[in-house]
Amino acid sequence: VKVAVIHAAHDIRVEDQEVPPLGPGDVRVRVRAGGICGSDLHYYQHGGFGQVRLREPMILGHEVAGVVEQIGAAVTAVAVGAHVAVNPSQPCGCCDYCRRGMPNQCLDMRFYGSAMRMPHVQGAFREVLVCTESQAIPIPDELAFSSAAFAEPLAVCLHAARQAGALLGQRVLVSGVGPIGALAVLTARQAGAREIVATDILAEPLDLVRRIGADRALNVREQPDALQSYSAGKGYFDVVFEASGSAAALAAAVQVVRAGGSIIQIGLGGDLSVPMNVLVSKELTLRGSFRFHEEFVWAVHCIASGAIKVEPLLTEIVPLAQVRRAFELAGDRRRAMKIQLAL
Amino acid sequence: VKVAVIHAAHDIRVEDQEVPPLGPGDVRVRVRAGGICGSDLHYYQHGGFGQVRLREPMILGHEVAGVVEQIGAAVTAVAVGAHVAVNPSQPCGCCDYCRRGMPNQCLDMRFYGSAMRMPHVQGAFREVLVCTESQAIPIPDELAFSSAAFAEPLAVCLHAARQAGALLGQRVLVSGVGPIGALAVLTARQAGAREIVATDILAEPLDLVRRIGADRALNVREQPDALQSYSAGKGYFDVVFEASGSAAALAAAVQVVRAGGSIIQIGLGGDLSVPMNVLVSKELTLRGSFRFHEEFVWAVHCIASGAIKVEPLLTEIVPLAQVRRAFELAGDRRRAMKIQLAL
């Protein structure tokens, strides 16, 4: 079957590969939709991120949904023909973190399409995927696969929202509105935030988040002082979701979050300079959020029930054969919010 | 009466000043001991810190204790002759933060010996001090003034401990063991920490904290790999009190704190580079801690009851007339932990 393999920066190829054998607890999924994530893009544009570098060819992709076409002898939870979203996360279940209820911190995590370990964990941009039964989460037949493929990035945001504590009635700033930031806007709304302000340096994604529920969407490149008024009286926002990875954005966040407030940093980046004197004197909390665990099933539920409407974020579905065009498009934030592959 | 006035970096002078008049709710205190704090040193060595700069002569000092020698007509809580520790913090009591129970974040704070506002708030290194009744916290007559003068920095550490949540049974790293770091060791012990490791770049303060209860005290200049073993399995410590303000120390802390753990940053500094990818992927919490409020009374109680023994931290008491020598000595971390002035 066809798979999308990254060999090096800007070198992604559609190749043929054998389908792995099906174990007794495994499920074979005919993949129908696969979203391109920021980390996929990092591999495509830079060959990795931070100290994580491609060291061998790797199938990309970890945001997929499809149809079960075969099940192992021991599988009971899903049937052939079921539509499923696939959880790309496989914690070991045995390490200290797994046993302490923090499986997203698993010491032996296998996560689709990640070069963090060697050999790399191969990803899910394949026509046919073999996963374990527990990774295949049923979705309603009437739900579009393209919607279901948002379960993974939405799970990231639901997990980030949990890191922030109760958002009900809070004033929230979302800094950087790529797909994760846009989903953070939807999540904050779902959690009952009182007011949501979003910032970015491009007009197009700001227009989109304005349409999906941000109360204000500010272009901090065109109006560098756009956030200025929020810094009065030690700041305005209770919580910031920082999804840009930019030092300037973090510095701005530190100015406009109220004393005692929280900044949740989502998404990996490199070292960042932090205005520590303000963080200390305002007693801010800067907390990282990484992946998800039980939030995946819940994300599926939110999408399937319509509680969170992800559809406006989908820009285009590109055939696998045009994978290179898909990645180029996904990398152009003026034209693309979320690009998916049709597999 | 004599007061210690800083005019510019390295220019501190003993001058004569009138005692301010006594209001009906005020208390006049004959100051007997005054500790030199890190921020006093910053004014002396650099004329300020960060963006806070001396713009007019200012009396330094905010760690003092003494004897009440006169009280205003409306004062009921303290009597003439009472020994007191003086809380240098005067929140307005009316602003949003004061009303939300966060008076240490007061929007109109007056804090002794601080150039944050203009005119500067004059400090407490004076032979006679006039403060409000509520600032004068009674201490037992038999308690040394030099011990009582530790109430302020201890309150800083008790507040920081609260920022860290429950320390009972936790593994704690204290990074940087000047007076605040050393008091953080004592505080963590008092809070029931299971294990306390301290680091610094000088042997002398490490020797001291080893004596007062740190389980290990590591010289990270002489042994740059001293913390290495603690980074296995995503890290070892539940909580780090970062009191050095050094980017290298913060980077080391990020490596050795366990996933989901907390770093409490105490003490003001400038911008610091933070290894954000590790902070995010390990979902760490970096939180600032600033001053104190109700912890001052409690700090007095801890010192007076002997629950926390601060005496080993006192290096020398220097007469006010030798204030320049006192500051030079306080600035030499090899020779001095805490230097106090006899007033």
Place this chain on the structure above:
Amino acid sequence: VKVAVIHAAHDIRVEDQEVPPLGPGDVRVRVRAGGICGSDLHYYQHGGFGQVRLREPMILGHEVAGVVEQIGAAVTAVAVGAHVAVNPSQPCGCCDYCRRGMPNQCLDMRFYGSAMRMPHVQGAFREVLVCTESQAIPIPDELAFSSAAFAEPLAVCLHAARQAGALLGQRVLVSGVGPIGALAVLTARQAGAREIVATDILAEPLDLVRRIGADRALNVREQPDALQSYSAGKGYFDVVFEASGSAAALAAAVQVVRAGGSIIQIGLGGDLSVPMNVLVSKELTLRGSFRFHEEFVWAVHCIASGAIKVEPLLTEIVPLAQVRRAFELAGDRRRAMKIQLAL
């Protein structure tokens, strides 16, 4: 002007009273709508609740909205003609609890229509009400007074939601769906609860909460085993809002909340028997929630913005002259959810 005065159980009268004089910081409000609350009903039906008993005639009512018709000389925040919802809560602002950010626990609280202190605090069922400027919260002119008069009970539920921590993705049981329980359903939905089950012993209020968003609404009188299936595996719900004040309901809640889950008790009652062995062995949290503070302004915002739609809860608006009929109707849970007086 006309006011509604309770003299004893079942003895409520419309009487004439002078409008109190207007102080410089006061606002005179022409009251237009006033909701009858459970505590109003307790005074009407039983002459009090628990140890709180009527000891003198008292104007009832604390859920009102109206139009500003005069302002004191020092008032700046509201103008004549402004529509307002009136916060019935007047904490002293000076006591320990007020200064610790818990003004709803004020040691000297004045709350409209409450016999907790003597002389009683007179209530707001009056044609004209004089309150302080800070109690009069502006509402949009186009918002119905009857909707704005829900701000007070909604604030109670928003406060209760905060007592429960983050509800995003939680499974919630609401036990007892009078007005407070019904508003708790709306609040849990607003806070992003994953699933909301409601119980009551009457069909009519259950029908209503089913229409406003409860996923299931169970009649535990007709089907005593209705909750049975939720007790498997130590329980199902993360959070219970217990708004019935019934020992049987609390015992049921204890069975169906998961180990480590929370029960938030809203509403005053007498002593209740608690199955303590289950509470202990499942390590449950039983927490009280009482009134509100800053949540009042936020409740106004939720109603005005349409984020929370309270209108379906309004059963009938009864003219003040028929106050007795209004109270009889309000006491009949089969016919009435929320009854308001037109003033």
Place this chain on the structure above:
Amino acid sequence: VKVAVIHAAHDIRVEDQEVPPLGPGDVRVRVRAGGICGSDLHYYQHGGFGQVRLREPMILGHEVAGVVEQIGAAVTAVAVGAHVAVNPSQPCGCCDYCRRGMPNQCLDMRFYGSAMRMPHVQGAFREVLVCTESQAIPIPDELAFSSAAFAEPLAVCLHAARQAGALLGQRVLVSGVGPIGALAVLTARQAGAREIVATDILAEPLDLVRRIGADRALNVREQPDALQSYSAGKGYFDVVFEASGSAAALAAAVQVVRAGGSIIQIGLGGDLSVPMNVLVSKELTLRGSFRFHEEFVWAVHCIASGAIKVEPLLTEIVPLAQVRRAFELAGDRRRAMKIQLAL
């Protein structure tokens, strides 16, 4: 070997039993000390507690320490000759609670000497015990077995302290000072509580807790008003550890804990009447605490390091042959705090 078997209330017998076979992951321990716990006493005095009843003969005991005399082929963590404290708790490791980091809530828990399941889980009052490797926690050779046998009840209290949040600087009431209450006093001290008041209805245990560190110890039978003064201003204590299981004690606790404070209920009992109106209006938290998990190892550490000194609680060590006398003595709170069996 000899074992202590309860057949019915007041019918405990020393019997001979075969030592179970040793599995590859098992450890055979020559038991040297075994403390009699409140639940052991309940079986002896009443044949059970609450709905838990003896339905077959059961070896009692779950507070034991001894010497490893044989190890299975796969055991690596302990060697023959090692002194160990034995963790009586065997969670399944697989259920939802185990995987969420709450193994003390395991749905398939096996806990020594418990009649909660059928067949009962046999206990540890035996000369020779076979347990799994992970249950045998090494202790220093120089530590008395009688001290190590306190690890289990101390772990209960450390867990309860965690349920209470940070105790540093808190005012704590311990209500009921049997062995658990007395250990709660020690634990609160270790956690840095500012003030600890203990209550009971007997002079003897109160004398003991006064000696081990309670600031006050009040006899609420002799002085029913002893706690009265603590109820001023809505209450005084931040946290109550309720270890008496008495409705009167709980009602008193509700009066003297400050608004917003917590009551941690330790120990199983039956239904208790709770003054719910006060719990609600003061917004108290009533939380159960049940057993422990990782706190067992930590309890061993606290005892071995001398951080918590349990020795003053040991009243007498009674030979196994006199098991009946041991239980009678343990049941006499005037004469006994903790009674242990020498095995």
